[in-house]
Amino acid sequence: MENFIPEALFSMLERRDELSVAERKALESLSWRLRSYGDGDEIIPERSEPTESCLLVEGLAARSRQLANGNRQLTAVHVPGDFVDLHGLLLKVMDHAVMALAPCRMAFAPHSEVRRIAAEFPHLGRLLFMTVAIDAAIQRNWIACMGRMDPLRHIAYLVCEVYCRLDVVGQVKDRAFDFPVTQSEVADLVGLSIVHTNRTIQELRASGHVTWQGNQVIVHDWDGLARLADFDPTYLNLVRRPR
Amino acid sequence: MENFIPEALFSMLERRDELSVAERKALESLSWRLRSYGDGDEIIPERSEPTESCLLVEGLAARSRQLANGNRQLTAVHVPGDFVDLHGLLLKVMDHAVMALAPCRMAFAPHSEVRRIAAEFPHLGRLLFMTVAIDAAIQRNWIACMGRMDPLRHIAYLVCEVYCRLDVVGQVKDRAFDFPVTQSEVADLVGLSIVHTNRTIQELRASGHVTWQGNQVIVHDWDGLARLADFDPTYLNLVRRPR
DNA sequence: CGCTAGGTTGAGGTACGTCAAGCTAAGTGG
DNA sequence: CCACTTAGCTTGACGTACCTCAACCTAGCG
Incomplete structure (x- = not known):
């Protein structure tokens, strides 16, 4: 949208494998929508069904699970460059919430476009899904x-x-x-x-x-x-x- | 290899989305290699670099992490139909071991072939990576x-x-x-x-x-x-x- | 100046872990 | 067929690591 360049995502991916120029361009070409959040804000609510994936650009975020007994457990921390909501793309319904641990800037891209570039550039697709696997390894x-x-x-x-x-x-x-x-x-x-x-x-x-x-x-x-x-x-x- | 049909995997995936005939055929066409394990056997060692993905066909398996203090933590249980080692495909080096919780039969397919069908059938690829995302949700x-x-x-x-x-x-x-x-x-x-x-x-x-x-x-x-x-x-x- | 969120400290209870023993059932060798 | 072993389950006794409750302290902010 506003000619956004996902530098942190590039760092994150290029630390693991080479990105071709075409792949970088594909990521840049997504119609990113930027949004800011304050400390503690809910970014993606539990049980929602996002139609966009979001990338943490700046700040710190967490996945949060609220239990019936009133307790809260944070199940993941996210740092800039993390493609936080690929999970939502694959899973449809959020089983947890994503919240800002600190003031955050997030970039959103439509699931349809992410799916499109993942299909068009299978290697890039694997790298994106690799980030999901890394999240799983962390967990x-x-x-x-x-x-x-x-x-x-x-x-x-x-x-x-x-x-x-x-x-x-x-x-x-x-x-x-x-x-x-x-x-x-x-x-x-x-x-x-x-x-x-x-x-x-x-x-x-x-x-x-x-x-x-x-x-x-x-x-x-x-x-x-x-x-x-x-x-x-x-x-x-x-x-x-x-x- | 031996005309193996991954029925449990079909159940697992079709519970989440429709599989086309071509997609089923693609899964069947992988050169599956079957192997049996006894109770407690190590299926994939920690720090190994598998070149095949494995699917649990029968039995029960677990992911196991051994700590320096001698303690062991099991981080996941796997049931028949689980494509246990897509993680290995995306991550290259195993950060944990996979072991048999009970006598198991596993089917192995080369990473290269899995990559190929995931690229050729992007929807199928998404479904396979969805299983990784489900593992993450479980964790x-x-x-x-x-x-x-x-x-x-x-x-x-x-x-x-x-x-x-x-x-x-x-x-x-x-x-x-x-x-x-x-x-x-x-x-x-x-x-x-x-x-x-x-x-x-x-x-x-x-x-x-x-x-x-x-x-x-x-x-x-x-x-x-x-x-x-x-x-x-x-x-x-x-x-x-x-x- | 008072209020609030966050950090710190103390006291007391309890839910865990550890150690140790005994039990049962299945397997093994005589 | 019976001793013997072994893996798994169960129970009791005891200590401690953690939780809860309740203050108090500090810095930032209105």
Whole structure:
């Protein structure tokens, strides 16, 4: 629409495989519609049936599941470059909501057009669906973290993951990144109470591997942090390979 | 190869959308290779780079993640009809292992052929990748269960989910299904200790909603069980829709 | 200056995990 | 056919990691 160029998406995909000029042009040619959201805004409601896919351009978003007992669980974090709603394209009905964890800019493109370029450029289509598979891989690791890791390692793991994913799109500067997420939201990410989340973050700070105050996270000792969290970035597929 | 017809896959896909004759033929035409596995066998090792996708034909399988602290977390259950290793096709390197929860028969087809039919029949390709998106949706719900549900509801949810998924491929008879999984494996599925898993299963039995002895699970009161688990099958996409 | 959202701390209870033992049923070798 | 083993299930005792409740503190904002 407004000649939008999805740079972050290019970074995200090109980190995994080469994009041809035609493929880039195809992505650019979608009739993108840009929209902004405030902190906490609902971007895609649960049970809705989106007709557009959305790409996170700026900010931070999350997938959120509201349970009958009133609890909330966040099941994914999304960073710029993430094609957040390919799931909706394939699944039709949203089984969860997508919300802004921080002020966000999103770019929307009609499902019909995404389907068209995926069919016309099968390799590009595979790359787009690869992002869905990466989301799934991330979620598998979250399951492992929730089931079999203690809170300290779990939160350390979260920091490692967000660090890597933000790094792909150039949002890590001097081993530091912006993480405008409240401790209450972190609690809903890791499935702990707010109080225990707070204490665990303090414990993580005390470990000396990171500084985490306000929205700023600084990783002083990547290797130590990764060792603590048993973090192996293989699942993020940060390798350029023909796909 | 041996004129194999992936009936369970047809059921799985046709439950979600119509398959044309050409699409069915395309799936049949893959050079399937059949293999059997015993209980507990490793089907796809962690860190391997499969060149074939595999389809579960008979039995029960799981995705397994081994942690450095020696713990194991199972991150997914697979039932007949599940195209287990499309993830491998898109991701190249396995970030987890696939193992047999029970004696299994698997059908393997070369990635190159799967890629070819996905490109040649874009609608079929979307359906195949839809199964990846459904896996992701299932995992999101597992995350919610692990983070924000008590063990009783979590295990009840597991029963609901397996029930629905087995039903799609005709493996539920008279509200009962075969579930040849040890309590130790259930523990690794839900992220609890064996002892607590045992006590929770007893509690579930005592609730009267299910009989669960040996490998046999009988659901006496589906509505009650679903209410207990706050189970809403939307995420399984059990609706026929053009995709 | 007061209000609010977010962060922090303390106290007390409980739902989990761990350890250890005993039980049952199926399989194995004599 | 019976000892013996083994895998899986069950139970009890005990400790602790986590949750809940309730304050209080701080910074930002009207």
